[in-house]
Amino acid sequence: MYLDIQKPQPVVSPGEFAIAAVGMDHEHIYGMTRQLLAAGATLKWAYDPDPEKLAAFCRAFETVRPARCEQEVLDDPQVRLVAAACVTSQRAALGMRVMRAGKDYFTDKAPLTTLEQLAQVKNVIAETGRKYAVSYSERLSNEAAVYAGALIENGVIGRVIQVLGTGPHRLRPQRRPAWFFEKEQYGGILCDIGSHQIEQFLAYTGAQDAVINASRIGNYNHPQYPELDDFGDAALTGDNGAAGYFRVDWFTPDGLAAWGDGRTFILGTKGYIELRKYTDIAREKAGGHVFWADGTGEHYENVLGKVGFPYYGQLILDCINRTENAMTQRHALKAAQLCVQAQLLAENVTQGQH
Amino acid sequence: MYLDIQKPQPVVSPGEFAIAAVGMDHEHIYGMTRQLLAAGATLKWAYDPDPEKLAAFCRAFETVRPARCEQEVLDDPQVRLVAAACVTSQRAALGMRVMRAGKDYFTDKAPLTTLEQLAQVKNVIAETGRKYAVSYSERLSNEAAVYAGALIENGVIGRVIQVLGTGPHRLRPQRRPAWFFEKEQYGGILCDIGSHQIEQFLAYTGAQDAVINASRIGNYNHPQYPELDDFGDAALTGDNGAAGYFRVDWFTPDGLAAWGDGRTFILGTKGYIELRKYTDIAREKAGGHVFWADGTGEHYENVLGKVGFPYYGQLILDCINRTENAMTQRHALKAAQLCVQAQLLAENVTQGQH
Numbered sequence: 001m002y003l004d005i006q007k008p009q010p011v012v013s014p015g016e017f018a019i020a021a022v023g024m025d026h027e028h029i030y031g032m033t034r035q036l037l038a039a040g041a042t043l044k045w046a047y048d049p050d051p052e053k054l055a056a057f058c059r060a061f062e063t064v065r066p067a068r069c070e071q072e073v074l075d076d077p078q079v080r081l082v083a084a085a086c087v088t089s090q091r092a093a094l095g096m097r098v099m100r101a102g103k104d105y106f107t108d109k110a111p112l113t114t115l116e117q118l119a120q121v122k123n124v125i126a127e128t129g130r131k132y133a134v135s136y137s138e139r140l141s142n143e144a145a146v147y148a149g150a151l152i153e154n155g156v157i158g159r160v161i162q163v164l165g166t167g168p169h170r171l172r173p174q175r176r177p178a179w180f181f182e183k184e185q186y187g188g189i190l191c192d193i194g195s196h197q198i199e200q201f202l203a204y205t206g207a208q209d210a211v212i213n214a215s216r217i218g219n220y221n222h223p224q225y226p227e228l229d230d231f232g233d234a235a236l237t238g239d240n241g242a243a244g245y246f247r248v249d250w251f252t253p254d255g256l257a258a259w260g261d262g263r264t265f266i267l268g269t270k271g272y273i274e275l276r277k278y279t280d281i282a283r284e285k286a287g288g289h290v291f292w293a294d295g296t297g298e299h300y301e302n303v304l305g306k307v308g309f310p311y312y313g314q315l316i317l318d319c320i321n322r323t324e325n326a327m328t329q330r331h332a333l334k335a336a337q338l339c340v341q342a343q344l345l346a347e348n349v350t351q352g353q354h
Numbered sequence: 355m356y357l358d359i360q361k362p363q364p365v366v367s368p369g370e371f372a373i374a375a376v377g378m379d380h381e382h383i384y385g386m387t388r389q390l391l392a393a394g395a396t397l398k399w400a401y402d403p404d405p406e407k408l409a410a411f412c413r414a415f416e417t418v419r420p421a422r423c424e425q426e427v428l429d430d431p432q433v434r435l436v437a438a439a440c441v442t443s444q445r446a447a448l449g450m451r452v453m454r455a456g457k458d459y460f461t462d463k464a465p466l467t468t469l470e471q472l473a474q475v476k477n478v479i480a481e482t483g484r485k486y487a488v489s490y491s492e493r494l495s496n497e498a499a500v501y502a503g504a505l506i507e508n509g510v511i512g513r514v515i516q517v518l519g520t521g522p523h524r525l526r527p528q529r530r531p532a533w534f535f536e537k538e539q540y541g542g543i544l545c546d547i548g549s550h551q552i553e554q555f556l557a558y559t560g561a562q563d564a565v566i567n568a569s570r571i572g573n574y575n576h577p578q579y580p581e582l583d584d585f586g587d588a589a590l591t592g593d594n595g596a597a598g599y600f601r602v603d604w605f606t607p608d609g610l611a612a613w614g615d616g617r618t619f620i621l622g623t624k625g626y627i628e629l630r631k632y633t634d635i636a637r638e639k640a641g642g643h644v645f646w647a648d649g650t651g652e653h654y655e656n657v658l659g660k661v662g663f664p665y666y667g668q669l670i671l672d673c674i675n676r677t678e679n680a681m682t683q684r685h686a687l688k689a690a691q692l693c694v695q696a697q698l699l700a701e702n703v704t705q706g707q708h
Binding site: 158159161162164166168213214216218220221231233235237241243245247249251252253254255256257261265267268269270271272274281282283291293294295296297298299300347349350353 | 512513515516518520522567568570572574575585587589591595597599601603605606607608609610611615619621622623624625626628635636637645647648649650651652653654701703704707
């Protein structure tokens with residue numbers, strides 16, 4: 001590889017860092033748990049109010065113990081971190097219960113759905129000193145995205161001018177639960193899958209804050225789900241002048257092998273990077289594709305299986321050492337704030353079409 | 355090819371349709387002339403006030419006759435169409451002189467730089483019945499872009515939801531004339547290279563009109579050219595609800611073989627198209643790459659040398675038959691209006707940085 005990056009190793013020994021998985025409304029809980037285990041965590045408890053979801057999770061992670069109730073998990077002093085992927089609008093409430101029980105929290109994105117929840121979460125963080133970490137997996141759990149961060153850090157493309165992301169997703173409505181189509185619960189498309197994009201913008205540009213210049217939502221082709229946004233986009237400008245734009249949608253066609261042809265284009269003063277994160281259309285079904293051009297030439301690397309996911313081990317060490325190397329609390333919640341604001345400000349461009 | 359498209363043939367015989375080339379401030383005049391000649395036009399006159407530019411042009415087109423002044427061209431009743439690529443801010447004035455001389459006009463883009471010029475041009479079109487055609491070459495003179503139009507027309511991706519374009523360009527400032535860096539003359543980046551993007555948005559979505567939701571300009575890295583916008587972008591929404599976004603910039607790095615890695619992503623209800631118009635980074639130096647995914651699979655075609663450029667022959671026939679098959683006058687000027695508006699509305703995100 002162009003950059004000399006070593007795949008991260010487990011950061012703790014078995015039994016040293018106990019976690020629990022609580023809230024399995026989104027399957028992301030599986031990936032979140034696996035990544036923490038790969039970084040050395042020990043999975044002690046699992047809980048979901050739905051016995052079927054809990055049983056399925058316990059089949060996937062055979063050594064885990066199913067709890068009888070949430071409180072049983074929160075009462076266990078050995079548990080350091082609770083990973084959760086409950087319904088989006090309930091993530092803040094669960095996180096506050098977790099933090100008030102003295103544990104750190106690691107939630108699926110979006111981490112919350114309203115500015116009121118954000119204010120409450122900030123209060124409980126201040127009150128408890130606990131962490132409210134967020135699984136922005138489209139960067140943290142994607143090796144191409146991790147490698148892009150390293151290229152930028154090494155100055156390969158100079159100063160970052162713009163981050164342009166597309167996040168198409170496959171809908172498969174028959175496999176989605178009812179809450180997925182209720183806006184109060186999923187938060188709208190810019191809050192939901194838009195949160196990944198805003199987090200990437202902040203991470204790659206180094207912006208501490210941003211303003212939303214314009215945002216749109218629409219339901220172009222799913223009148224049977226009136227509260228679904230099947231399209232959304234937003235332009236934002238960072239406090240350092242960097243520009244951001246992203247589009248998210250639920251229009252991945254059935255003929256695409258991957259769930260979505262997500263791309264990230266990072267324009268810098270000395271070059272640009274393109275990530276084909278999950279597939280290389282009509283060329284290769286798997287992802288991990290990093291392209292860049294700079295002053296010297298055109299470059300390509302496939303980093304699948306080569307760079308790993310440093311976030312998870314860093315998060316565990318942050319919990320142990322009370323540091324913020326994986327991601328600052330400020331950054332995680334700034335992305336949350338901006339995605340909620342983008343959703344609130346969004347113009348509905350298909351209003352009245354159905 | 356997936357679509358059965360024949361390369362267009364000349365539409366007129368030698369001597370049947372005489373043209374002139376006037377105004378050679380931008381090298382685009384060479385491509386415009388060549389395309390018209392390939393469609394059957396006969397190049398009779400050339401003129402530019404700069405004897406060096408005129409001589410260079412006459413060396414490239416050996417049979418052309420250099421005129422002693424613009425009026426000599428305008429006075430020739432045989433000349434049907436005048437192609438021109440003078441300084442952007444002077445294109446409207448030249449066009450009005452051409453139309454008042456009873457000839458059709460074919461200008462490089464952007465076709466004008468102010469809304470006042472637009473109003474004047476519309477008046478002279480109404481007064482003379484002549485055409486003010488515009489060389490939006492990033493669609494009309496690009497086979498991938500032509501093929502995308504045919505795919506859309508054939509319903510391959512369903513209804514178009516969004517057109518997302520990137521138009522990076524190489525600056526090479528030492529090879530650019532002084533007017534290129536003076537905003538009053540080149541019109542700003544959204545007016546200049548942004549005009550291509552807005553025209554593509556209108557063409558692929560079928561929108562008759564649009565509103566600019568937000569636009570930005572910036573000079574991130576060229577303080578020595580204070581009036582250069584080295585970055586610009588805009589979000590727009592069509593009167594049919596279709597969404598548009600584009601970014602343009604002057605940051606093509608020296609290591610890229612092509613002058614710019616221009617892309618177009620067209621999202622539809624049944625699939626999407628990606629154009630790698632001028633190169634396929636780290637894979638192939640030449641352009642013409644069309645990728646798409648639909649309900650049946652992932653597809654790739656390289657259409658270089660296969661579909662040709664139907665616009666130019668259609669334009670000649672439109673001039674002869676007074677039809678509008680190549681492009682409507684309304685469409686050509688709507689793109690012009692919107693790019694000027696995007697420029698006028700743009701927030702300067704780097705103001706005060708230098």
